[in-house]
Amino acid sequence: MKIKVLLLFLVQFTCFGNFSIAQVIPLINAHSHNDYSRVPLFPALEHGFMSVEADILLIEDDLYVGHDMPDTNKRITLPDLEESYLYPLDSVVRANDGQVYKNTDEPLLLMIDVKTDAKESYKILNDQLLDYKDMLTYWEGDKVHEGPILIFISGNRDFEGITKEATRLVALDGRPSDLGKGYSTAMMPVISEDFAKVCKWNGKGEIKPKEFEKIKTLADKTHAEGKRLRLWATPEGEHVWKMLLDAGVDILNADDLGKLQDFLLNRANK
Numbered sequence: 001m002k003i004k005v006l007l008l009f010l011v012q013f014t015c016f017g018n019f020s021i022a023q024v025i026p027l028i029n030a031h032s033h034n035d036y037s038r039v040p041l042f043p044a045l046e047h048g049f050m051s052v053e054a055d056i057l058l059i060e061d062d063l064y065v066g067h068d069m070p071d072t073n074k075r076i077t078l079p080d081l082e083e084s085y086l087y088p089l090d091s092v093v094r095a096n097d098g099q100v101y102k103n104t105d106e107p108l109l110l111m112i113d114v115k116t117d118a119k120e121s122y123k124i125l126n127d128q129l130l131d132y133k134d135m136l137t138y139w140e141g142d143k144v145h146e147g148p149i150l151i152f153i154s155g156n157r158d159f160e161g162i163t164k165e166a167t168r169l170v171a172l173d174g175r176p177s178d179l180g181k182g183y184s185t186a187m188m189p190v191i192s193e194d195f196a197k198v199c200k201w202n203g204k205g206e207i208k209p210k211e212f213e214k215i216k217t218l219a220d221k222t223h224a225e226g227k228r229l230r231l232w233a234t235p236e237g238e239h240v241w242k243m244l245l246d247a248g249v250d251i252l253n254a255d256d257l258g259k260l261q262d263f264l265l266n267r268a269n270k
Contacts, residue, residue, distance in 0.1 A: 021045045021046065024048045024101065025265065026106070027260075027261060027264045028104075028106060028250075029250060030049040030251075030252060030257075030261065031051035031053065031251045032044035032047075032051065032254065033232070034255065035054060036066065040084040041084065041085055043257055045100065047257040048261060050104075052108065053113060054085055054111070054112055056081050056112055056114055057116050059078075059116075060076075061124065062124070063082070064078035064079065065078060065079040065080070066078040067115060068115075081112075086128060086129070089110070090134075107137050107146070107149055108149050109151075110149055110152075111151075111154055111173060112125065112151060112152070114155040114156040115156065122153070122161050123161075125153075129169045132149075134147070135149050136151060138168060139167070141166065150171065151169065151170045151171070152170060152171040152189060154173035154192060171187060171190075172187060173191075174192065174227065176191060176221075179221055179225060189227060190228050190251065191227050191230070192232060193229075195233050195234040199211040201235075203234070203236075203239075203240050204235075212247055215231075215249065216247045216248055219247055223248065228251055229250050230253070231253070234253055236253075236254060236256065236259070238259075242263075242267075
């Protein structure tokens, strides 16, 4: 690792710490949206989030974390995926006796949203993940090896490359159009969709019953296949999160980590 990045990681690990991560209450419904746009990873773990999102860009045979391609004529200043997520997660798992959080057997979801070419990006990603295989949930044919981290690929998905792997280190993020096509939960554990494509509610006032039913219908179809539902670009706020959970949405996007943490903990304690 580069010295600068190593020092940053040590500061993060000291500040947030394996002790505080081990003790925090894990929140199965919480997804750290655009996690890389803040300090990567550790604030999400400190707040107990069980799902974390990193957009990636393939630049000069390496993977960087970001949404938009930078000017490649200038020095690349984006965070590196391995240094920001893979190495730190591996270190947390090792420090916590093979787990991210001490009080759950559920794996942490790392959603990697590919913004560049699907095949080329996946090839580099798969090569990197081989070094972290011990911490991953992965599949050899129909046999699953359960690990504390489950990675699923969104955005530009190399469907063919991933589904044909003899040893598969990642799963796929599905879309509603993928339902009914026979993809197993092991291959496609999550179905994600743009909130605006499901319902017209803007988050203000009460949602109309017919709009609520649109969300619930999609959730029911998703759950019938043993998958979990995530909607992105949702309005944020306690009344929105309550409605989504009541409708059956499993994974809640949030930019304000503390606000969602408080909501979920308060809901659990009622």
